[in-house]
Amino acid sequence: MTHQLRPWHPEDAQEMFDAASDPEIARQLPPFETEADARAYIAKSAGSDDVVAYAISDDSEKVLGGVMARLNRPMRTAWVSYWLVAEARGKGLASRATVALANRLFDEDVHRLELGHRLNNPDSRKVADRAGFIQEGIMREELEYDGVRYDTALMSRLASDPVPDTEPLPGLE
Numbered sequence: 443m444t445h446q447l448r449p450w451h452p453e454d455a456q457e458m459f460d461a462a463s464d465p466e467i468a469r470q471l472p473p474f475e476t477e478a479d480a481r482a483y484i485a486k487s488a489g490s491d492d493v494v495a496y497a498i499s500d501d502s503e504k505v506l507g508g509v510m511a512r513l514n515r516p517m518r519t520a521w522v523s524y525w526l527v528a529e530a531r532g533k534g535l536a537s538r539a540t541v542a543l544a545n546r547l548f549d550e551d552v553h554r555l556e557l558g559h560r561l562n563n564p565d566s567r568k569v570a571d572r573a574g575f576i577q578e579g580i581m582r583e584e585l586e587y588d589g590v591r592y593d594t595a596l597m598s599r600l601a602s603d604p605v606p607d608t609e610p611l612p613g614l615e
């Protein structure tokens with residue numbers, strides 16, 4: 443089984459909607475009430491100059507996850523996020539997807555990538571580490587979920603930082 447990044451298709455809306463039933467994934471996406479909301483989000487992202495979003499997929503085109511960046515073009519920065527459905531975790535797909543996205547963005551002259559992870563989300567931290575991000579500091583009580591505020595690590599990777607030893611997922615070359 444090979445894995446790759448590919449653009450989101452309108453037909454992925456049901457799988458994206460289903461994935462968002464996991465509250466940890468829902469936090470990486472806008473709120474969806476119906477599959478039509480996911481379809482609208484896919485269309486809006488595809489039509490935006492400031493969003494770069496790919497599905498993490500396999501030979502069968504099944505949606506295993508997503509990796510995306512929201513660009514601030516004047517500053518040449520981008521905010522990165524990623525998620526995987528539960529059955530696709532533990533295989534390096536998010537780390538490899540994030541490296542591939544970083545390569546693409548640096549090729550497009552983005553200089554600085556940023557992401558934030560709750561301190562109680564160690565799996566996300568490991569993805570950031572494997573994708574070459576470096577911790578800059580702690581954003582105190584930055585995020586709020588279900589009435590609880592969470593300290594959040596701010597991580598960044600610059601175009602000039604060392605390239606991590608993580609093989610990028612194919613699809614964006």
Ligand SMILES: CC(C)(COP(=O)(O)OP(=O)(O)OC[C@H]1O[C@@H](n2cnc3c(N)ncnc32)[C@H](O)[C@@H]1OP(=O)(O)O)[C@@H](O)C(=O)NCCC(=O)NCCS
Nearest residue numbers: 466467524525526531532533534535536537558559565566
């Ligand atoms: C965060 C999230 C994407 C991490 O998923 P993950 O499967 O742990 O991350 P990866 O796909 O990079 O896989 C890494 C694991 O695969 C293993 N692995 C296997 N082959 C690998 C390879 N070729 N390259 C890298 N890692 C590999 C790693 O050792 C690691 O396992 P470990 O944590 O036991 O050491 C996932 O937990 C998730 O979707 N959470 C909900 C959404 C979320 O929190 N997003 C981030 C918000 S900041």
